[in-house]
Amino acid sequence: MARILVIEDEKDLQKVLEFNLQQAGHEVLTAGQGKDGLKLARERDPDLLLLDLMLPDMSGTEICKALKKDPRTAGIAILILTAKGEELDRVVGFELGADDYVVKPFSVRELLLRVDAILRRGVSEQGGQPPIVFGCLRVDREAHRVWIDDKEVELTAIEFKLLVTLHDRKNRVQSRTVLLNDVWGIEADITTRTVDTHVKRLREKIGAAGDYIETVRGVGYRFADSLEGDTR
Amino acid sequence: MARILVIEDEKDLQKVLEFNLQQAGHEVLTAGQGKDGLKLARERDPDLLLLDLMLPDMSGTEICKALKKDPRTAGIAILILTAKGEELDRVVGFELGADDYVVKPFSVRELLLRVDAILRRGVSEQGGQPPIVFGCLRVDREAHRVWIDDKEVELTAIEFKLLVTLHDRKNRVQSRTVLLNDVWGIEADITTRTVDTHVKRLREKIGAAGDYIETVRGVGYRFADSLEGDTR
DNA sequence: CGCCTCTGTCACCCAAACGTCACAAAATAT
DNA sequence: ATATTTTGTGACGTTTGGGTGACAGAGGCG
Numbered sequence: 001m002a003r004i005l006v007i008e009d010e011k012d013l014q015k016v017l018e019f020n021l022q023q024a025g026h027e028v029l030t031a032g033q034g035k036d037g038l039k040l041a042r043e044r045d046p047d048l049l050l051l052d053l054m055l056p057d058m059s060g061t062e063i064c065k066a067l068k069k070d071p072r073t074a075g076i077a078i079l080i081l082t083a084k085g086e087e088l089d090r091v092v093g094f095e096l097g098a099d100d101y102v103v104k105p106f107s108v109r110e111l112l113l114r115v116d117a118i119l120r121r122g123v124s125e126q127g128g129q130p131p132i133v134f135g136c137l138r139v140d141r142e143a144h145r146v147w148i149d150d151k152e153v154e155l156t157a158i159e160f161k162l163l164v165t166l167h168d169r170k171n172r173v174q175s176r177t178v179l180l181n182d183v184w185g186i187e188a189d190i191t192t193r194t195v196d197t198h199v200k201r202l203r204e205k206i207g208a209a210g211d212y213i214e215t216v217r218g219v220g221y222r223f224a225d226s227l228e229g230d231t232r
Numbered sequence: 233m234a235r236i237l238v239i240e241d242e243k244d245l246q247k248v249l250e251f252n253l254q255q256a257g258h259e260v261l262t263a264g265q266g267k268d269g270l271k272l273a274r275e276r277d278p279d280l281l282l283l284d285l286m287l288p289d290m291s292g293t294e295i296c297k298a299l300k301k302d303p304r305t306a307g308i309a310i311l312i313l314t315a316k317g318e319e320l321d322r323v324v325g326f327e328l329g330a331d332d333y334v335v336k337p338f339s340v341r342e343l344l345l346r347v348d349a350i351l352r353r354g355v356s357e358q359g360g361q362p363p364i365v366f367g368c369l370r371v372d373r374e375a376h377r378v379w380i381d382d383k384e385v386e387l388t389a390i391e392f393k394l395l396v397t398l399h400d401r402k403n404r405v406q407s408r409t410v411l412l413n414d415v416w417g418i419e420a421d422i423t424t425r426t427v428d429t430h431v432k433r434l435r436e437k438i439g440a441a442g443d444y445i446e447t448v449r450g451v452g453y454r455f456a457d458s459l460e461g462d463t464r
Numbered sequence: 465c466g467c468c469t470c471t472g473t474c475a476c477c478c479a480a481a482c483g484t485c486a487c488a489a490a491a492t493a494t
Numbered sequence: 495a496t497a498t499t500t501t502g503t504g505a506c507g508t509t510t511g512g513g514t515g516a517c518a519g520a521g522g523c524g
Contacts, residue, residue, distance in 0.1 A: 120409055
């Protein structure tokens with residue numbers, strides 16, 4: 001299961017994609033315009049973007065560029081939907097950083113297979129992200145290992161994901177709802193102490209680095225953005 | 233830059249591959265049939281062959297065999313393109329001397345990455361990859377032989393490939409999905425204990441070196457990156 | 465100062481994940 | 495053809511991790 005953003009102005013196609021992707025067990029976000037799409041991409045941090053190149057307000061290539069330029073969104077895999085051979089040529093070189101493309105008209109089945117192919121690699125192991133080194137904390141995403149002051153600590157899968165997620169959204173408060181959604185991949189069901197408990201365990205395990213995770217009362221949790229001195 | 237021969241009967245895919253490989257700076261030759269392909273391979277001596285297994289006139293395995301048998305063409309690296317469901321040949325192709333295979337549909341980016349990986353090895357040439365010597369473990373990739381403490385152990389084809397794959401991705405966790413795709417060459421349908429079982433058999437056979445293969449609960453398996461307690 | 469809400473903490477129980485085994489199917493050798 | 499090896503799969507037992515609810519403590523607000 002992954003979070004997939006579809007940017008496509010043609011309503012029919014949008015519906016078809018949405019339905020089929022959901023059917024395949026994915027969470028689907030949709031946008032009919034480039035501007036909305038960009039905003040959604042930044043806010044919701046999807047795993048994969050299905051991008052129509054021909055949009056009413058801006059070209060898909062611009063979107064592509066914009067996303068790849070920003071480190072926070074550069075990790076999003078992009079699958080381009082393109083209609084014309086001419087467009088194809090420009091994109092195909094992957095100068096834009098797209099992972100794959102499909103030429104319209106395509107069969108839905110074909111598309112789904114490609115989506116799987118991309119997610120198979122992308123979701124679990126994206127080496128494209130910046131390494132995590134923050135104060136006494138060091139994280140190897142690919143190895144799934146964490147060190148505090150050069151001493152390795154063992155985190156469980158969820159603890160690891162929680163840490164990485166918070167760190168990647170440094171200085172932005174994450175509500176429990178958002179965390180449940182992104183780390184656990186479940187719908188918000190806020191009556192539990194699940195998040196708190198895991199934050200507690202995480203803080204405990206990472207010792208000194210536990211201070212980097214700040215509680216924002218009434219809102220959620222936040223990874224500190226700088227080491228000592230407070231707000232600038 | 234390298235010279236790459238593509239043997240693929242599906243016209244669309246052929247075009248896409250040709251374009252992208254050229255874009256990546258390679259010289260590309262194409263053939264739609266096995267016979268033409270063999271001829272080209274002999275005449276032009278490419279560095280790499282992208283080989284579809286399902287061809288109109290002859291099977292890809294035959295081509296593979298023919299090329300590997302002739303010392304003049306035995307040095308050509310081969311990357312097999314195989315469709316899902318087209319069984320066989322993961323092991324067969326491997327034993328025939330293919331360097332890698334990719335399951336259709338693949339993302340173009342993924343393919344390009346693999347092509348690069350193969351060519352990179354090819355540069356240093358000589359059966360290519362760095363030799364595997366790690367602790368008490370020693371592996372001869374070409375001879376398909378494995379020693380533990382100078383004592384040879386017999387591995388089956390899959391066990392061997394599993395070991396090599398894990399080792400080549402030292403210190404990077406490989407999920408079962410990825411392993412199924414890369415070692416077995418099948419789409420991920422995880423409801424089985426296939427990977428576990430093979431890891432178990434492998435660990436058993438390689439004795440002391442079994443410890444090098446670490447389980448990362450909730451994620452996958454990982455080959456240790458150094459021998460003892462490590463920091464860094 | 466007191467109340468109320470939100471968070472930290474703990475211990476328990478269940479379920480998911482893994483290791484292991486045995487067996488059947490498939491491939492391969494004889 | 496039969497014998498043997500190799501592989502995939504379902505069942506089972508074990509372990510670990512994670513969700514839950516209760517409770518205490520802290521922080522905020524009037």
